[in-house]
Amino acid sequence: DTGxxxxxxxxxxxxxxxxxxRCDPISEHNRLYWxxxxxxxxxxxxxxxxxxxxxxxxRLLSDRFSAERPKGSFSTLEIQRTEQGDSAMYLCASSxxxxxxxxxxxxxxxxxxx
Amino acid sequence: AQRVTQPEKLLSVFKGAPVELKCNYxxxxxxxxxxxxxxxxxxxxxLLRHISRESIKGFTADLNKGETSFHLKKPFAQEEDSAxxxxxxxxxxxxxxxxxxxxxxQLKVEL
Numbered sequence: 551d552t553g554x555x556x557x558x559x560x561x562x563x564x565x566x567x568x569x570x571x572r573c574d575p576i577s578e579h580n581r582l583y584w585x586x587x588x589x590x591x592x593x594x595x596x597x598x599x600x601x602x603x604x605x606x607x608x609r610l611l612s613d614r615f616s617a618e619r620p621k622g623s624f625s626t627l628e629i630q631r632t633e634q635g636d637s638a639m640y641l642c643a644s645s646x647x648x649x650x651x652x653x654x655x656x657x658x659x660x661x662x663x664x
Numbered sequence: 665a666q667r668v669t670q671p672e673k674l675l676s677v678f679k680g681a682p683v684e685l686k687c688n689y690x691x692x693x694x695x696x697x698x699x700x701x702x703x704x705x706x707x708x709x710x711l712l713r714h715i716s717r718e719s720i721k722g723f724t725a726d727l728n729k730g731e732t733s734f735h736l737k738k739p740f741a742q743e744e745d746s747a748x749x750x751x752x753x754x755x756x757x758x759x760x761x762x763x764x765x766x767x768x769x770q771l772k773v774e775l
Contacts, residue, residue: 553707554707581761583762583763585763590673590767590772591735591767591768592668592670592750592752592765592766592767592768593708593763593765595762595763595764598762606762611665638740641708645702645761651761652710652713653710654709654762655707655708655709658707663733
């Protein structure tokens with residue numbers, strides 16, 4: 551296991567198009583998190599899963615965003631009708647369910663909406 | 665609501681000089697505090713957490729609940745310490761350990 555992986559690493563899309571990102575967590579980790587990072591800011595929490603259940607969504611996650619983790623393993627994050635404001639780095643992290651369990655981050659997917 | 669503040673966007677020090685990266689937080693409960701680091705072209709990784717009370721790569725951080733601070737310190741900066749440092753907070757009641765990050769401080773160690 552080489553850690554958390556994300557695909558694609560870069561995505562350029564035109565405004566109004568839909569995009570989907572994938573995250574593969576560390577195999578034994580039950581929890582999976584999505585964060586968004588814009589220039590000059592720290593990562594901001596979007597949502598997290600415990601196994602296949604999506605347990606919390608941030609107010610940042612508008613109706614155009616949807617995340618799934620159908621079998622409790624990999625997760626997808628879809629953005630519909632992309633806007634220029636969606637341009638950001640999307641980070642995925644995974645952890646065990648132990649209290650204070652360390653989150654291991656993936657390399658991120660950089661989205662550019664033109 | 666929880667909030668993490670890192671007042672310095674950039675901190676430049678000379679090699680061998682002491683380093684202190686500031687972090688203040690606001691949270692009504694008892695938080696868990698972390699420092700994450702991102703070296704150039706690498707992914708975000710955990711540097712240290714307050715509950716472990718250990719020194720990693722010569723860095724230490726003490727949680728001061730009275731001042732709501734969790735400053736990161738190192739007595740002698742090394743060139744390889746140059747990186748982006750993020751302070752982060754995790755709520756201990758619920759929330760699934762989601763992290764709230766500060767805006768980060770770029771540490772530059774000059775020769």
